[in-house]
Amino acid sequence: MREAVIVEAVRTPIGKRNGALAGVHPVELSALVLRELVARTRIDPADVDDVQWGCVTQLGDQSSNIGRFAVLAAGWPETVPAVTVNRACGSSQQALDHAAFAVMSGRQELVVAGGVECMSRVPLGAARQMGEPYGTTARVRFGGSDFSQMSGAELIAERWGLSRRQLDEYAALSHERAAAAIDSGAFARQIVPVPTDAGRFExxxxxxxxxxxxxxxxxxxxxxxxxVIHAGNSSQISDGAAALLVTTPERARALGLTPLVRYHSGAVIGADPVLALTGPIPATEKVLDRAGLSIENIGAFEVNEAFAPVPLAWLADTGADPARVNPLGGAIAVGHPLGASGAILMTRLVHHMRDEGIRYGLQTMCEGGGTANATIVELVGN
Structure with a gap:
């Protein structure tokens, strides 16, 4: 099987709810990062075999296969196809898996993976206003559950014995680490500034x-x-987009591009849909086993901070070094634009690995309905 490598990874800054990006249509925000990929890599967009684009709430401004219209808005040839992926919060991480698998299989050679979510325009829970998203049978099977992630977070805190104080201390650490990362310029290379009516947002x-x-x-x-769950130890409602370019090492060389990382291993699992957010634990175990690596081999982790109990329970069960987990802060501090978050976390991870010379990085996302993705990437040259 061929190798797949990520040759570029870019993202917008994350806007808070009704903040800097609220006036930017999600198609335009998506087009911005697509155009930036071309500007940085100088590829001919006509050569892109497919665009895999994550988006969760595919209603209103985010409906009608938003990935396809992002391609058209970017000015790319109409011959470039796109598909919109929904695996809840892991949508754009799954988009990366799809891109990597297509390249590794030999069916495609140049694929874009990424995603967008503008929660200011299409709020979380908007689908509930239009009907019943879960149906009766699934609810009955799980004791009438409403499959609330917030309730799941409370249950996780209770099951793992996590106190309000522990959760709040973790949340404060997320802000502290994010502030240090911003101040050090750790995100400068990966961020695409967004022009807005109020000025340049970066x-x-x-x-x-x-x-x-x-x-x-x-x-x-x-x-x-x-x-024990409150707004301060939960991820923020946010807007943002990110994109990654995936190809083979051979095609990268032919294009004069230097890969950032190689896609090493990926896994996806299903877990308890009532707890909903524990999936990263077995997903991590599965991807490490598939990769033939141990938790100690991983130099940096991105464990999405949907709620503070998620990374804390994950830490308790995996035994990972806390200093290596979300070293640049996370969604509690800077936000969680659902369909974009997988690609945003991977963008943060690969640039951090390059900056610090870290060989292996692992990203994992809890997802509504109790699924979870886990992905391991390896620094090229190691």
Whole structure:
């Protein structure tokens, strides 16, 4: 089987709800990162075999196969196809898997993977206003569950014995790490500035500097009386987009491009849909086994911070080094634009690996309905 490599990875800064990106249509935001891929790599977009584009809430401004219209808005030839992928929060991570698998199989040679979500325009839960997304049979099978991720986060905190204080301390650490990453310029190379009516937007917007466990202690639980989950230890509602270019090492060489990382291994699993957010634990185990690696071999992890209990439970079960997990902060600090988050995390991960000389990186995402993706990439040259 052929190898697949990521030769470029770009993202927009993440806008907070009703913030800097609220006035930018998601098709235009998607087109921006597609055009940036071409500008940086100087590929002919006519040579792109396919575009795999993640998006979760495919309603309104994000409907009608948004990936296809992003390609057209980018000015690419109409011969370039695109498909929109929905695996809940892991949509654009799954898009990367699809791209890598197509290249590795020999069916395609140059594929774009990425995604978008503009939650300011199409809010989380919008589908519920139009009908019943789960049906009766699945609810009955799982005891009448409403498959709420927030309820799942509460259950995880309870099952793993995670206190409100522990969750808030983790949330504060996410902000501290994100602030340090922004201040050091760690994101500068990967970010595509977005022109807006208010000016040039180029820094992740959700960061709240000076956040501490003490300041978070005043926030009220949002799920239930006496609960431990609140807005401050949950991911932020956000807007953003990201894109990665995947090809073979041979094609990269022919194009004069230097790969960032090679796609090493990928896995996807299904887990308890009521807990909903524990999937990254078995997904990590599965992808490590498939790769023939141990947790100690991985130099950097991106474990999506949907809620603080997710990475903390993952840490407890995997035994990973906490210093290697979300070293640049995460979605609690800067936001979680659903369909874009997988590609955003991978963009952060591969640039961090290049900056720090880290051989192996692992990314994993919890996803609505209890599924999870896990992906391992390897620094080229190691």
């Amino acid at each position: 820094v992740d917007q959700g960061l709240r500097r000076g956040t501490t466990a003490e300041t978070l202690a005043s926030l009220k639980p949002v799920s239930r009386e006496g609960g």
